[in-house]
Amino acid sequence: MSPEEIAAWTGAGVGVLALIGAGWRAARAAARVVGRVDDLVDDWKGTPARSGVPARPxxxxxxxxxxxxxxxxxxxxxxxxxxxxxxxxxxxxxxxxxxxxxxxxxxxxx
Incomplete structure (x- = not known):
């Protein structure tokens, strides 16, 4: 394998890892937004009582x-x-x- 091929494969690997990292960050941000929306819905509707936790109107x-x-x-x-x-x-x-x-x-x- 020539040095140019090694550099190309290394660049491709780094690009794939960068895409995976960006996807991971986007997924985490989306999960935070979904969690906040879920909290908002719980505050709006209230939550029923469950074991050890009183109901919240x-x-x-x-x-x-x-x-x-x-x-x-x-x-x-x-x-x-x-x-x-x-x-x-x-x-x-x-x-x-x-x-x-x-x-x-x-x-x-x-």
């Missing part, structure tokens, strides 16, 4: 739970605001105002 179930909690918090804030403003005499603000007026009558220097 999907995105829509989590959003519904957040909306329910937000409604409960809004109701609580409304009740708190009701206590902070004078109204029919039953709020905390009305009680504080009554105590303040009584204290002012008892202690004129107040």
């Amino acid at each position: 999907g995105l829509m179930a989590r959003v519904a739970a957040i909306e329910e909690q937000t409604a409960q918090i809004a109701d609580r804030v409304t009740a708190i605001e009701h206590e902070l403003h004078p109204n029919s005499g039953a709020s905390l603000r009305d009680a504080v105002d009554r105590v303040d007026r009584r204290t002012a009558r008892l202690s004129p220097e107040g």
Whole structure:
């Protein structure tokens, strides 16, 4: 075999190995993308419980739970605001105002 043939075969071998390496890198990148898409689908749909791992609700179930909690918090804030403003005499603000007026009558220097 001549040196030119050896160089040609070596170049061909290196080219084949380069193609295999590029294919391997592309396959790994594709596998990462597929894995991420699979994770996204699991997050969207949720996952059922399995041995040692609790179930994870999907995105829509989590959003519904957040909306329910937000409604409960809004109701609580409304009740708190009701206590902070004078109204029919039953709020905390009305009680504080009554105590303040009584204290002012008892202690004129107040």
